[in-house]
Amino acid sequence: MPVWLGDAGGPEQLAPENIAIALSTSLYFAEHEKTARHMLRRMSPTIDLPSLEIHRMDKDTDEQDVQRYMSLLRTRDGVMLSEAGMPAIADPGARLVAAAHRAGLRVVPLSGPSSLLLALAASGLNGQHFTFHGYLPVKPDERKQAIKRLEHEAQRTGAAQLFIETPYRNDAMLAELLRTCQDRTLLCIAMDLMQPTAFVRTRTAHEWRQMHTELGKHPAVFILGARP
Amino acid sequence: MPVWLGDAGGPEQLAPENIAIALSTSLYFAEHEKTARHMLRRMSPTIDLPSLEIHRMDKDTDEQDVQRYMSLLRTRDGVMLSEAGMPAIADPGARLVAAAHRAGLRVVPLSGPSSLLLALAASGLNGQHFTFHGYLPVKPDERKQAIKRLEHEAQRTGAAQLFIETPYRNDAMLAELLRTCQDRTLLCIAMDLMQPTAFVRTRTAHEWRQMHTELGKHPAVFILGARP
Numbered sequence: 001m002p003v004w005l006g007d008a009g010g011p012e013q014l015a016p017e018n019i020a021i022a023l024s025t026s027l028y029f030a031e032h033e034k035t036a037r038h039m040l041r042r043m044s045p046t047i048d049l050p051s052l053e054i055h056r057m058d059k060d061t062d063e064q065d066v067q068r069y070m071s072l073l074r075t076r077d078g079v080m081l082s083e084a085g086m087p088a089i090a091d092p093g094a095r096l097v098a099a100a101h102r103a104g105l106r107v108v109p110l111s112g113p114s115s116l117l118l119a120l121a122a123s124g125l126n127g128q129h130f131t132f133h134g135y136l137p138v139k140p141d142e143r144k145q146a147i148k149r150l151e152h153e154a155q156r157t158g159a160a161q162l163f164i165e166t167p168y169r170n171d172a173m174l175a176e177l178l179r180t181c182q183d184r185t186l187l188c189i190a191m192d193l194m195q196p197t198a199f200v201r202t203r204t205a206h207e208w209r210q211m212h213t214e215l216g217k218h219p220a221v222f223i224l225g226a227r228p
Numbered sequence: 229m230p231v232w233l234g235d236a237g238g239p240e241q242l243a244p245e246n247i248a249i250a251l252s253t254s255l256y257f258a259e260h261e262k263t264a265r266h267m268l269r270r271m272s273p274t275i276d277l278p279s280l281e282i283h284r285m286d287k288d289t290d291e292q293d294v295q296r297y298m299s300l301l302r303t304r305d306g307v308m309l310s311e312a313g314m315p316a317i318a319d320p321g322a323r324l325v326a327a328a329h330r331a332g333l334r335v336v337p338l339s340g341p342s343s344l345l346l347a348l349a350a351s352g353l354n355g356q357h358f359t360f361h362g363y364l365p366v367k368p369d370e371r372k373q374a375i376k377r378l379e380h381e382a383q384r385t386g387a388a389q390l391f392i393e394t395p396y397r398n399d400a401m402l403a404e405l406l407r408t409c410q411d412r413t414l415l416c417i418a419m420d421l422m423q424p425t426a427f428v429r430t431r432t433a434h435e436w437r438q439m440h441t442e443l444g445k446h447p448a449v450f451i452l453g454a455r456p
Contacts, residue, residue, distance in 0.1 A: 002349075013339065017240045086345055089355035098352030101416075101430040109350035109421065109428065111241065113339035117314055121230075122337035124326030127317035131359040131387070159359070188329075193337065200337065202329040 001079050002086045002112025003039055005194040006219070011043045013194060018110040019043050027078040029057040029069065029096055036081050059092040066096060070103045086114040090134060090164070115221055116162055119190030122200040123160070125225035130160035138169075140176070147180045154185070154226040161224040170215040173222065181205035181224070188223040191215060229307050230314045230340025231267055233422045234447065237341075239271045241422060246338040247271050255306040257285040257297065257324055264309050287320040294324060298331045314342040318362060318392070343449055344390055347418030350428040351388070353453035358388035366397075368404070375408045382413070382454040389452040398443040401450065409433035409452070416451040419443060
């Protein structure tokens with residue numbers, strides 16, 4: 001189940017139907033038990049937390065534990081909670097889902113916030129054809145090459161090119177984008193989505209260069225696009 | 229603003245906060261006025277429909293109308309309603325959003341169902357790196373080539389490859405996928421998402437071939453992936 005984004009979010013940003021489904025079981029999978037408990041209590045202030053079973057599912061969870069989770073799920077419905085946004089999208093939960101398919105279990109997705117799709121919908125860039133690349137390389141040379149490759153791909157195919165960055169590197173990423181990209185290339189930056197400080201701005205690289213923007217350390221999605 | 233998927237959906241599948249925002253204005257943009265009115269009435273049974281301004285925004289809307297919409301939006305907030313799922317993702321609304329950015333207007337995305345992200349989250353395939361291709365070519369030869377290209381791309385990069393098909397061609401698409409794909413290639417089919425008949429199934433091409441599945445004419449998302 002997807003969860004609200006950031007500290008300013010809350011259960012009023014989720015669909016009541018999904019909250020009801022999330023609370024209809026006592027079996028949960030999450031990256032961090034503590035935040036999962038906190039989120040469940042916000043969804044239902046009277047929830048009996050000690051009666052819940054919350055299992056850790058993160059990148060270090062070994063295959064044996066995943067198989068143990070499968071045997072639990074053979075007899076009971078379980079809910080996977082994300083830390084923020086959609087689970088199993090840029091999130092270690094995908095391994096649990098893949099194992100569920102191999103075990104022949106039914107998987108039901110629940111809708112909710114996804115910073116990638118929110119950014120793309122609000123960017124005005126190509127929603128008919130797009131690629132999400134996760135994180136670009138950190139080393140300056142490789143990062144520059146990656147940006148050039150994405151820009152070329154946007155020009156060649158028209159597809160929007162999405163990527164994310166660790167918040168403390170936002171301004172270094174923006175500087176590199178503005179050093180590297182051609183004047184006409186479109187760059188969208190979507191920051192602090194679903195927070196009071198949210199902004200989504202799509203401008204040409206040329207326009208961004210004249211704006212001298214400082215992003216600061218906020219969660220951000222970057223999108224490169226070509227003018228149609 | 230995103231809207232529920234399919235006939236079985238409804239406002240209980242949207243976040244109360246988003247419904248409140250959607251109802252806080254009287255200026256709307258939508259592909260079809262009639263379905264927009266229907267959805268707004270479902271969000272608020274007592275809404276005064278005659279007092280609302282609903283403007284058509286579809287693929288045939290000309291640039292002059294888009295500019296007229298911009299002048300309305302300079303003095304009032306407007307809400308763009310989709311027909312189903314996220315607006316401006318595989319939907320003509322992106323042009324209105326792009327024009328808003330060029331006009332320097334503020335664009336705020338609202339979260340909600342997106343069949344693409346729901347399918348990907350529930351597929352167990354690679355959510356860290358994926359491409360959405362829209363529709364593949366209709367001509368059999370070109371379609372076969374496109375499938376081969378996507379399969380190769382999934383194997384080369386590990387990225388999940390998403391596409392959609394017109395419902396009445398689902399079974400022809402599945403047949404072509406099963407004729408073309410290698411045994412080990414993973415294929416996820418996500419159908420009728422958020423409907424009582426929903427299913428999401430990820431299997432190898434080899435396994436699908438043995439299942440003799442008939443999809444029928446339902447909205448579906450197809451995803452090709454490589455085994456990690």
